[in-house]
Amino acid sequence: MKIGITTRNMESWSSTQLREALTKRGVPHVCFTFPKLVAWLGKKPYFKVNDVNLMEELDALVIRPIGRGSLEELVFRMDMLYRLERKGFLVINPTEAIEHCVDKYDILALLEDNDIPVPRTVATESVTEALKAFTELGGDVVVKPLFGSRGIGATRLVDSEIASTVFKALTFHHSVIYIQEFVPHGYSDIRAFVIDNQVIAAMRRISESWKTNFSQGAKPTPLELPPDLEELAVKTAKVIGCKIAGVDILEGPKGPVIVDVNSQPGWKGLQMVTKVNVADEMVNFILSELKR
Ligand SMILES: Nc1ncnc2c1ncn2[C@@H]1O[C@H](COP(=O)(O)OP(=O)(O)O)[C@@H](O)[C@H]1O
Ligand SMILES: [Mg+2]
Numbered sequence: 001m002k003i004g005i006t007t008r009n010m011e012s013w014s015s016t017q018l019r020e021a022l023t024k025r026g027v028p029h030v031c032f033t034f035p036k037l038v039a040w041l042g043k044k045p046y047f048k049v050n051d052v053n054l055m056e057e058l059d060a061l062v063i064r065p066i067g068r069g070s071l072e073e074l075v076f077r078m079d080m081l082y083r084l085e086r087k088g089f090l091v092i093n094p095t096e097a098i099e100h101c102v103d104k105y106d107i108l109a110l111l112e113d114n115d116i117p118v119p120r121t122v123a124t125e126s127v128t129e130a131l132k133a134f135t136e137l138g139g140d141v142v143v144k145p146l147f148g149s150r151g152i153g154a155t156r157l158v159d160s161e162i163a164s165t166v167f168k169a170l171t172f173h174h175s176v177i178y179i180q181e182f183v184p185h186g187y188s189d190i191r192a193f194v195i196d197n198q199v200i201a202a203m204r205r206i207s208e209s210w211k212t213n214f215s216q217g218a219k220p221t222p223l224e225l226p227p228d229l230e231e232l233a234v235k236t237a238k239v240i241g242c243k244i245a246g247v248d249i250l251e252g253p254k255g256p257v258i259v260d261v262n263s264q265p266g267w268k269g270l271q272m273v274t275k276v277n278v279a280d281e282m283v284n285f286i287l288s289e290l291k292r
């Protein structure tokens with residue numbers, strides 16, 4: 001048995017943890033970045049990585065951060081993963097779940113269609129409509145890159161003139177305008193880590209500003225997730241199709257809302273405040289999937 005891990009940074013903390021957990025269990029593995037993948041048509045093997053026949057020599061591919069890329073790179077990467085799955089190869093997370101999670105509109109739309117509470121959000125290519133929505137959402141919104149992560153590029157807008165300038169700049173660069181009502185969360189939120197329909201660990205992230213990403217400097221604190229939020233996080237991961245998910249929950253004045261689902265979550269912050277070894281749990285899950 002041999003496991004492949006694709007990641008953006010092979011030396012990253014989470015990738016290293018995962019590799020160490022695999023080594024501990026005696027599972028051979030290889031780690032590589034997406035650009036190392038070569039896809040063949042009209043000749044086998046269909047997929048090579050460093051001259052290794054991927055489908056013959058590996059048993060599963062674990063997708064760690066696929067990284068920011070152009071739309072062309074992203075679609076090509078998804079297409080390769082879809083083909084691997086069509087050929088019966090195990091990809092974790094499932095490609096469809098990864099694809100949903102790339103797009104913040106798509107995540108929340110799927111959740112809303114399954115009766116999961118999400119913040120009021122507007123996505124549009126029209127500056128005029130975005131400005132109308134800005135007012136309707138109370139003149140206090142967060143604008144986010146549709147394909148963003150780690151809180152990068154998200155901005156809070158409370159002034160219509162600045163909002164107008166930002167929206168015009170976004171459409172000038174052919175970005176979709178994605179705005180969301182600001183949920184007053186008191187500078188803290190919840191991250192639930194779900195594996196195989198179970199929350200294996202959770203934390204409260206406490207920040208000094210409205211962005212509560214660990215990578216933006218928020219402090220992780222231990223959290224025993226109440227059963228209702230546990231149920232909500234599990235349902236969220238299930239609806240998106242994530243076997244492994246980082247679910248972000250904001251506690252707003254009208255109750256909890258799901259703001260983000262990560263199909264390739266890191267767990268450096270979480271590991272600081274939980275006794276559960278997250279990498280071990282991931283490896284247990286991968287091995288159990290291979291046995292199925
Ligand atoms: N509508 C919102 N109201 C208040 N805070 C928000 C809102 N949306 C996002 N945030 C904050 O910004 C952080 C990043 O946003 P998120 O949607 O999780 O995108 P990503 O983590 O992919 O960049 C969240 O963890 C949260 O702290
Ligand atoms: Mg997030």
